Amino acid sequence: MLDIERIKNKKPRREKTPDHAYFCPHCGNWHLTSKIDNNLLKVNSLESQIFELKEENHKLTKSVNKEDRIVLKKDKQLTELKNRNSVLQKRVSDLQSKYNDLLGKYFTLLKLTESTKKD
Numbered sequence: 001m002l003d004i005e006r007i008k009n010k011k012p013r014r015e016k017t018p019d020h021a022y023f024c025p026h027c028g029n030w031h032l033t034s035k036i037d038n039n040l041l042k043v044n045s046l047e048s049q050i051f052e053l054k055e056e057n058h059k060l061t062k063s064v065n066k067e068d069r070i071v072l073k074k075d076k077q078l079t080e081l082k083n084r085n086s087v088l089q090k091r092v093s094d095l096q097s098k099y100n101d102l103l104g105k106y107f108t109l110l111k112l113t114e115s116t117k118k119d
Contacts, residue, residue: 016034019033019034020032020033020037020040021033022037
């Protein structure tokens with residue numbers, strides 16, 4: 001590729017300036033050519049189309065991503081709140097169970113103290 005740039009910068013001695021290089025399977029070297037390669041044109045066209053589609057996809061993704069990020073953030077917050085609520089409900093349930101146990105023990109002790117006072 002450097003040779004192509006060097007040749008283009010010089011005064012043209014050739015009728016056509018080489019545009020690209022190709023690998024020669026016969027000698028194993030690279031050669032410069034100005035011939036139009038239909039396959040190369042197709043590849044360039046497809047690469048251009050791919051680039052345009054990627055740009056379009058990026059723009060669409062960017063606009064959708066903003067909305068999706070908002071939804072995902074709210075979903076994440078909702079999930080965190082549900083998890084926290086679940087933990088707190090379990091804690092409340094445990095505390096209620098302990099409270100009932102202590103209340104039962106209190107009344108048992110109260111009955112024992114009343115019965116010992118009667119004796």
